[in-house]
Amino acid sequence: MSEQSVLLLKKQLRELTQNPVDGFSAGLVDDENIFLWEIVIVGPQDTLYEGGFFKALLTFPLEYPLLPPKMRFTSEMYHPNVYPSGEVCISILHPPGEDTYGYEQASERWSPVHTVETILVSVISMLSSPNDESPANLEAAKELRENYPAFKKKVQRLARRSAEDF
Structure with a gap:
């Protein structure tokens, strides 16, 4: 599978390089490792994250696209759907199949039709619309609900600091 994975990832990288998508940039951390990508997400306009530049890593498994990559912000991130470690928790990055907890439908989880672009568009959407009902960061979700001015x-x-560090 990894040979097909390499070809698919090279194709997706080439497409993103030739046809950049507003809101993020993507490239390899090391030209020798197609399975590790560095991402920069521009804080979406009209959100609390606007003006920020948030770095992240996408780590692809050898079984890609049958299994999803993992995404972890390396820039500091405070969001209900991002663990304190920086790992992103959204449905399309969860392994395919039924959710053992019954929270997500199988159709919401990873599918091989997803690409780097669809993943990053979903992450940008997550920044725009946090889901505080299934939080990865309980503190951020609680603060979003109970003390919005402090969360904001x-x-x-963070957004200002990320822009200064960029």
Whole structure:
């Protein structure tokens, strides 16, 4: 499978390089490793993250596209759907099949039709519309619900700092 994975990832990288998509950039961390990508997401306009530049890593398994990659922000991120470690928790990055907890439908989870572009568009959507009902970061979800002004201040400070560090 890994030979097919390499070809598919090279194709997706070439497409993103030739036809950049607004909102993010993607490239390899090391030209010798097609399975590790560095991502920069531009904070979406009209959100608390606007103006920020958030770095992340996408790590693809050898079984890609049968299994999803993992995405982890390396820039500081405060969001209900991002673990304190930086790992992104959204449905399309969860392994295919039924959710053992019954929260997600199989159709919401990973499918081989997803591409780097669809993943990153979903992450940008996540930044725009946090899901605080199934949080990865309980503190961020609680603050979003119970003390929005404090949440807003913290996120806007992060966005400014990420732009300065970029």
